[in-house]
Amino acid sequence: MDSPPAIAVVIPACDEEEAIGKVLQDIPDIAQQIIVVDNGSADRTAEVAHRLGACVVVEPRRGYGQACLAGMAHLDGPDIVVFLDGDYSDYPEDMLALVRPIIADDADIVIGSRVLGQREKGALLPQARFGNWLATFLIRLLFGVTFTDLGPFRALRYDALMRLEMQDRNFGWTAEMQVKAARLGLRAVEVPVRYRRRIGTSKITGTLSGTLRAGYKILWTIFRYARWRPTQSRG
Numbered sequence: 048m049d050s051p052p053a054i055a056v057v058i059p060a061c062d063e064e065e066a067i068g069k070v071l072q073d074i075p076d077i078a079q080q081i082i083v084v085d086n087g088s089a090d091r092t093a094e095v096a097h098r099l100g101a102c103v104v105v106e107p108r109r110g111y112g113q114a115c116l117a118g119m120a121h122l123d124g125p126d127i128v129v130f131l132d133g134d135y136s137d138y139p140e141d142m143l144a145l146v147r148p149i150i151a152d153d154a155d156i157v158i159g160s161r162v163l164g165q166r167e168k169g170a171l172l173p174q175a176r177f178g179n180w181l182a183t184f185l186i187r188l189l190f191g192v193t194f195t196d197l198g199p200f201r202a203l204r205y206d207a208l209m210r211l212e213m214q215d216r217n218f219g220w221t222a223e224m225q226v227k228a229a230r231l232g233l234r235a236v237e238v239p240v241r242y243r244r245r246i247g248t249s250k251i252t253g254t255l256s257g258t259l260r261a262g263y264k265i266l267w268t269i270f271r272y273a274r275w276r277p278t279q280s281r282g
Contacts, residue, residue, distance in 0.1 A: 048251070049188050051077075051117075051125045052125075052126035052127050052146070052149075052150055053079050053124070053125040053127070054077050054078050054079055054080075054125060054126065054127045054128075054129060054146060055069040055072060055078065055079065055081075055082065055117035055125035055127070055128050055129070055204065055205075055213055056078045056080070056081045056129045056130075056142075057082050057119065057122075057128060057129070057130050057131070058070065058071075058081070058082065058084065058089045058096075058101075058118070058130075058131050058132070058133055059084045059086055059111055059114030059115055059118065059130075059132070059133060060082045060083055060084060060085060060086060060088065060091070060092050060096070060114075060133030060134075060266055061085075061086040061087055061088050061109070061114070061133075062088045062089060062090050062092060062094055062247070063088070063090075063092050063133040063167075063246070063247065063248060064090040064091045065091050065246050066134050066245070066246035066247065067083065067092050067095050067096050067099075067133050068096075068099060068133075069135045069246070070131065070132075070135050070139055071083075071099045071100075071101055072099065073138070073140055074077060074131075074138040074139045074142065075139070075142055075143055077142070077143065078129070078142070078280070079125070079273070080102065080122070080123055080125060081100070081102065082101065082102045082103075082104055082121055082151045083096035083101040083102070083103050083104070084103075084104045084105075084106050084114040084115070084117050084118045084135065084159060085103055085104070086105065086106050086107075086108075086109060086110070086111075086113065086117075087106070087107045087109050087172055088106070091200050092133070093105065093154045095187075098150045102121065104117050104118055104120075104121050110134065110216040110217040110218075111199075111215070111217055111218060111220050112126070112214075112215040112218075112219065112220035112223075113216040113217065113218050115130060115213070115220055116216065117214065119213070119257065120210070122205070122213070123130075123159040123162070123174075123191060124205070125205050126159040126202060126204065126205055127150075127202055127205065128148055128202065128205055128208050129142055129145060129146065129200075129201070129202045130199060130200070130201050130202075131200055131267075132199050132200065132245075134245035134246055134247060135243075135245060135246045136170065136242055136243055136244065136245035136246075137198075137199075137200040137240060137242065138222075138240065138241045138242075139245070141159060141164075141200070141238075141241060142205045143170050144159075144201070144238045144239075144256060145157050145159055145162050145200065145201065145202040145238060145240070145242070146202050146257065147238075148236050148238070149202060149203075149204055153234070153236070154234045154235065154236045155203065155228070155233040155234045155235065156201065156202070156203045156204070156207060156224070156225075156228050156233055156234070156235045156236075157201060157202045157203075157235075157236055157237070157238055158194060158196060158197075158198060158201050158235065158236070158237045158238075159196075159200035159201055159237075159238060159239075159240035159273050160194075160196040160198060160237040160238065160239055160240060161196050161200075161242040162195040162196045163200045163205040163238075163239040164238060164239035164240045164241050164242060165239070165242070165260070166239045166240065166241070166242045166243075167243040167244055168231050170242045170243050171243045172193075173220055174258050174262075176234075178197075178246050178261070178265065179196050179197055180193070181266075181267050182197055182222060182266070182269060183195055183196070183197070183228065184264070185268060185269050185270075186225060186226060186229070186238055189226075189269065189270075189273050190226055190229040190230065190273075192225075192229040192234060192235065194225060194235075194237060197221040197222055197225065197236065197242070197244075197265070197266060198217060199221055200240055201221070201224070201254050203224075204217040207228070207231075210231060210233075210277060211224060211227045211228065211231070212222075212227070212277060212278060213227075215264075215268060216279065218260065218261035218264040218265060219265055219267065219268030221265075222265045222269055223268050223272060224270045226263060226268070226269055226273075226275070227272060227275060227277075230275050230276070231271065233268065238257045239269070245260045
């Protein structure tokens with residue numbers, strides 16, 4: 048890129064009042080647009096985010112993918128879009144490493160790998176580690192691309208994101224993005240990112256039912272898109 052890219056950050060958040068302020072304060076100055084999607088919070092998440100200067104989008108329909116889609120609808124034509132969780136488990140400062148391969152035109156999509164990076168003890172629970180291993184194994188088997196993680200901290204070229212025609216409204220969002228990127232032949236790389244214990248309880252791995260539902264949806268998504276083709280290529 049000949050000039051500094053316009054970078055937007057989308058942060059899905061549900062009941063993250065204690066964490067969202069820390070997330071926003073640690074985002075590097077390279078971000079021109081920061082969108083926090085209040086995904087049906089019962090606390091002051093939206094108020095805190097608004098006070099710190101974020102664009103707050105209210106999406107009462109619950110679901111991780113639903114929140115990401117709502118945030119995408121409010122993007123102001125950036126060059127790069129970064130997705131970042133609102134629970135402070137990721138290190139927003141690592142955003143610099145995420146966008147670097149895109150700025151250098153070495154990648155269209157960059158996944159922040161918690162598996163390759165440094166992790167606080169107990170941050171990535173056993174069920175999450177196993178789920179990552181199984182999902183990435185199946186992606187390698189079915190799509191011929193190698194990932195180590197389905198981590199939510201990721202960056203994409205805006206035009207590449209639009210080509211993915213994202214649809215999933217809950218737990219299958221990250222898997223959908225990675226398998227569709229493989230189908231389109233997008234240049235995907237991973238960079239190590241740091242990971243710590245989140246503030247509060249996870250909506251997914253924090254409960255047995257959440258873990259099972261997320262695991263089922265991720266596997267279903269991988270198999271669903273094994274033969275996917277983008278709309279514009281369909282006759």
